[in-house]
Amino acid sequence: MHSMQKHGLKADPVTYSQLIKCCIARRAIEQGKLIHKHVYSNGHDPKMFINNVLLNMYVKFNLLDEARILFDNMSERNVVSWTTMVSGYCNCKLYGEALKYLVLMQREGVLPNMYTFSSVLRACDGLETLRQLHCSIIKCGLDSDIFVRSALIDIYSKWGELGNGFRVFCEMVTGDLVVWNSIIGGFAQNGNCDEALDLFKRMKRAGFPANQATLTSVLRACTGLVLLEFGRQVHAHVIKFERDLIINNAILDMYCKCGSLEDAEFAFKRMSERDVISWSTMITGLAQNGRSIEALDMFESMKASGPTPNYITMVGVLFACSHAGLVDDGWCHFQSMKRLYGIDPGREHYGCIVDLLGRAGKLDEAIQFIQEMEDEPDPVIWRTLLGACRVHKNADLATYVAKQILEIEPHDEGTYVLLSNIYANSQRWEDVAGVRKNMSGRGIKKEPGCSWIELNKQVHAFVLGDESHPQIKTIYREMNHLIKRITEVGYTPDMNFVLHDLEGEQKEDSLRCHSEKLAIVLGLISLPKEKPIRIMKNLRICGDCHAFAKLATKTEIRYIVIRDPVRYHHFKDGICSCGDYW
């Protein structure tokens, strides 16, 4: 390039295009601009092809203003020029602009092609636009293009229309790995993890070798189902190949969410590159597993040698503080967020602070904080405070808070259940009856509690008083033996928690039918002593089951991990990682 300039030579378009490609690959912005000048140096209008190449260069450098000036000055534009602009705006998430260019190009009589559609679909601002684009795609006969197909599947799943996405997938005649990845990712992201794993099996049967994107989605599905053993297998499979940062982060998250922090820490230490997601995953993972102090230590290391913390990192940090009762630290981090990192606190941060104050019993301060918040309090914030009212047995405040929630969400079953439990704990039986009447009057039913355990790649699920498991007789026999043993070390059934089951019979022995107890006993009789017993729950663990699990680890010398919808309880030697504070 330099010697050409010295001799005043002009290159042919192919040479220019190759030089520009080099600049893009090396991210050499200044050199690229120099070539641009050189192309225009003799005053003639260059060919459209070379303008398109230059346009693409600016787009790849995210220099949309420069691209736009060039585009506006071009004497001639074709579908490639327009599509380059559309994709540039999409890459910079300027979706409104992308859609505008799609309209403008059609107005100028340029027909969008498969390249244009596969790009612009990401810019959909709602289902209406999506349907219109899908119609245009079909009209133009472009719906069989695999790029368009995967983009369609992806955007349907992002807008919660997985059924339509799946229909697009099923119409596919020739296979394509990315289209498979789109549909597997779609199911995994929408929480249909079983289907995601089924499709993954189908994909393998169809002869497609999984790549990193596939396995990242598969890991996400394992995480969603808390399938530690399956996740471990995926990890073992991934180790054999080159791993990228994204899949490594997914591995970290899988181990954290499956409650195996040792594996997560091991994987984290071995990563050659860590980004803000890796650090945030570990901070949140440690905090959710009851290891808040280590989470905060991790945050300190991140500040010392890692990337700059972001919004999500701070959610993890504040979560750690609230779950460990570290009121001062929490306040300190909350107040310094904006000053140190320019992060404006959002709903999640406010929620953590309400939790922080509420758990610590500072209910008045929590209420005051809510009233002084910039945002209008949402049901999540109020529910957090309601949880604190339960822990600190403040039935009056609970009544007020529940009213706030039910004004916004009159059918929120969790609020009714929590309120009823709070009344029950305060022996206010008339109020309990009132809540129950209110619930049945509105046709609200409590979601049944469900616990499950993964044994030998099989999931065993239980609901309250479940009799359907093939080993149920053995389970109850062992349960009776176990209760005898833990009673000797201080277990007394806590009858307050019988009332958690609003719909069922209040039988004296209904406590021993709680689904997590059944799952624990199955784990005890099925797994070798050295293996941790890992239980998953859809609802929060009740106080009686919590005491039961603690004592069982003492008498049976076992390690039990229970995951509820919010956090993990690691039981060992008769104590729980949550410090009985949840």
Next chain:
DNA sequence: TTAGGGTTAG
């Protein structure tokens, strides 16, 4: 001879 799709943390 230029333009396009799928994957990670709350």
